[in-house]
Amino acid sequence: MSYINPLDNIPVWILFLGATVVFFIAAELGFRVGKFKHTRLEKGQRPQVATILGASFSLLAFFLAFTFNMAVSRYDARKVLVLEETNAIETTYLRAKLLPAPYDTEFQDLLRKYVNVRAQLKEDTEMETVRQLIIKSEELHSRLWAKAVELTENSKYSGLTSLFIRSLNDVLDLHGKRITAGLLNRIPVSIFITLYFVAFLSMAMMGYQAGLTGKRTPIANFVLILIFSVVLSLISDLERPRQEIFSVSQKTMVDLKNKLSRIP
Numbered sequence: 001m002s003y004i005n006p007l008d009n010i011p012v013w014i015l016f017l018g019a020t021v022v023f024f025i026a027a028e029l030g031f032r033v034g035k036f037k038h039t040r041l042e043k044g045q046r047p048q049v050a051t052i053l054g055a056s057f058s059l060l061a062f063f064l065a066f067t068f069n070m071a072v073s074r075y076d077a078r079k080v081l082v083l084e085e086t087n088a089i090e091t092t093y094l095r096a097k098l099l100p101a102p103y104d105t106e107f108q109d110l111l112r113k114y115v116n117v118r119a120q121l122k123e124d125t126e127m128e129t130v131r132q133l134i135i136k137s138e139e140l141h142s143r144l145w146a147k148a149v150e151l152t153e154n155s156k157y158s159g160l161t162s163l164f165i166r167s168l169n170d171v172l173d174l175h176g177k178r179i180t181a182g183l184l185n186r187i188p189v190s191i192f193i194t195l196y197f198v199a200f201l202s203m204a205m206m207g208y209q210a211g212l213t214g215k216r217t218p219i220a221n222f223v224l225i226l227i228f229s230v231v232l233s234l235i236s237d238l239e240r241p242r243q244e245i246f247s248v249s250q251k252t253m254v255d256l257k258n259k260l261s262r263i264p
Helices: 012-038 049-096 103-118 127-154 158-184 189-213 218-239 251-262
Strands: none
Touching: 012 189, 012 218, 049 103, 049 158, 049 189, 049 218, 049 251, 103 127, 103 251, 127 158, 189 218
């Protein structure tokens, strides 16, 4: 299964520079068209460009806010799920100690291996490595669940068994939730294409108005272009499985790995 969107292969700094250059070109083209049109306007004629420009920037700002909120919500969900998974694994490990021998040590050994695998899922991990770690995780899922089935068939401690199985089930569920939140539940590429297209037209309209009036504010225009380019780049980075600016810390999982490694 592919977890990569086409934009994921483009570094964020290239997206930023590319957006800045493209938006600057759009503003310059709009200015030249507006200047050309200005020389052919009849005396007293005033096109309603300012109203259209205001509406286009309002639409762009709304679209940016909507997309930014989508990206932040997914980023927050990924952070919360790391903590929830860490807590679920630790709880399952502690409850495994309540099981009868030899299941207690067998489950603890498998959970240690599972934590070692999960701790390798860092924010800068290559996607091919991520795929391999997911495969290893699911292999350990099968071993854990097979051992759980054996436990339920042989154990006389039904209350403790039920408590442990519930925790183990949470661990398996959180694996699926992390894959969904981090790799599958993505902002569609069509939204990004539309967002960049609306921004391009807005910058062209800004240049067009400047050409009609004959008054340019290059510094203000350049700052505005930079602002939109930065926001678009931040949205792209927030939404990616492998962030370059923002990152989902795996420290809690690494701390759990170190903690379990110290337990005899």
